[in-house]
Amino acid sequence: MMKLALGIGSSPNMVAPVKKMADTLGYRPAYFSRVFKRVVGEAPRDFIVRVRLERAQRLLTKRLLTIKKIAERLGYRNAYFFSHQFKAKVGLSPSAYRRAALRKVPASSRAGTRKKV
Numbered sequence: 658m659m660k661l662a663l664g665i666g667s668s669p670n671m672v673a674p675v676k677k678m679a680d681t682l683g684y685r686p687a688y689f690s691r692v693f694k695r696v697v698g699e700a701p702r703d704f705i706v707r708v709r710l711e712r713a714q715r716l717l718t719k720r721l722l723t724i725k726k727i728a729e730r731l732g733y734r735n736a737y738f739f740s741h742q743f744k745a746k747v748g749l750s751p752s753a754y755r756r757a758a759l760r761k762v763p764a765s766s767r768a769g770t771r772k773k774v
Contacts, residue, residue, distance in 0.1 A: 665708055
């Protein structure tokens, strides 16, 4: 289970549905979820969402990708759903989070921006 959790952490965009992960290990989905939660400390879906949103927060502090591209990169099929889930869990929309994060970072260290001369 920990190996599976590490795989999810390293590639949150490539995560299979819980049923498929359970089938791969020969478990029923409910049993798989209980074992995963006992070992990892979170239900599989909660873990996947948390990992994706943590990665999103890191990506949003840079201006390299649009919010739509970040959503796609993290395995979301719909940027609106990503934004809705992000706001529900983080408390800010992705764009508001990005604005707040970029205000806290000195302009000279922002990726994708130039230092004014």
